Amino acid sequence: MKKQFAVIGLGRFGGSICKSLVSEGMDVLAIDQDEDKVNEFAPIVTEAVIADSTDEKALRSLGVRNFDHVIVAIGDNILASILTTLILEEMNVKHITVKAQNDYHEKVLSRLGADEIVHPERDIGIRIAHNVVSKNVLDYLELSEEYSIVELAAGHTINGETIVDLDLRARYGCNILAIKRGEDIHVSPRPTEIIKDGDVLIVIGADDDINRLENHWIDAT
Numbered sequence: 432m433k434k435q436f437a438v439i440g441l442g443r444f445g446g447s448i449c450k451s452l453v454s455e456g457m458d459v460l461a462i463d464q465d466e467d468k469v470n471e472f473a474p475i476v477t478e479a480v481i482a483d484s485t486d487e488k489a490l491r492s493l494g495v496r497n498f499d500h501v502i503v504a505i506g507d508n509i510l511a512s513i514l515t516t517l518i519l520e521e522m523n524v525k526h527i528t529v530k531a532q533n534d535y536h537e538k539v540l541s542r543l544g545a546d547e548i549v550h551p552e553r554d555i556g557i558r559i560a561h562n563v564v565s566k567n568v569l570d571y572l573e574l575s576e577e578y579s580i581v582e583l584a585a586g587h588t589i590n591g592e593t594i595v596d597l598d599l600r601a602r603y604g605c606n607i608l609a610i611k612r613g614e615d616i617h618v619s620p621r622p623t624e625i626i627k628d629g630d631v632l633i634v635i636g637a638d639d640d641i642n643r644l645e646n647h648w649i650d651a652t
């Protein structure tokens with residue numbers, strides 16, 4: 432059976448989630464208190480409804496409790512986001528994802544029992560900062576408070592070296608998970624794999640180690 436999603440708040444974040452879910456073939460109920468937003472999304476999603484999500488009765492009458500996954504994408508109005516999450520928790524919604532505006536907001540949301548808390552602005556800021564610090568850093572994904580995965584462009588200076596030659600594990604405590612070469616991706620590359628100019632190395636490690644790698648080794652490539 433198709434998974435059913437409800438997205439509350441149709442700003443840029445909630446709106447783009449709706450579009451992506453629809454393109455993945457999911458059923459999406461889109462909710463916003465702003466009529467213009469609802470009209471904009473009505474032709475795109477399965478159903479679009481004008482409602483104030485802090486109104487418990489309104490959420491109940493929409494049957495939101497039966498949805499597999501509810502995404503609260505209310506940005507600026509932190510109180511509305513918190514109240515909505517509380518109501519959804521009390522309704523025992525299976526899975527709740529909430530967009531947090533700041534660390535205090537996140538703390539309250541985790542106390543309320545949100546299953547997943549996302550910080551799109553903060554995360555994109557971190558990604559861009561890594562990219563600005565080193566032009567070789569193409570992307571950055573935080574796995575936990577301590578560990579991340581980073582995509583590094585292999586420069587011409589390491590063209591022809593093997594993974595053993597680079598010795599990232601001993602020098603930086605980082606491991607190469609995969610090598611992207613054009614359209615191909617080599618997962619768990621062999622130690623004898625030769626790196627070519629234009630390759631992208633997907634590296635996992637502790638943040639401190641990745642920072643050292645970015646600052647010292649990558650500058651030389």
Ligand code: ATP
Binds near residue numbers: 442468483485506
């Ligand atoms: P983004 O950064 O994703 O663009 P935004 O700045 O547009 O977000 P907000 O304006 O804070 O974010 O809120 C997103 C949407 O949530 C808005 O369209 C707003 O009408 C809607 N919204 C806010 N509060 C409620 C509520 N209580 N019930 C339903 N929708 C709400």
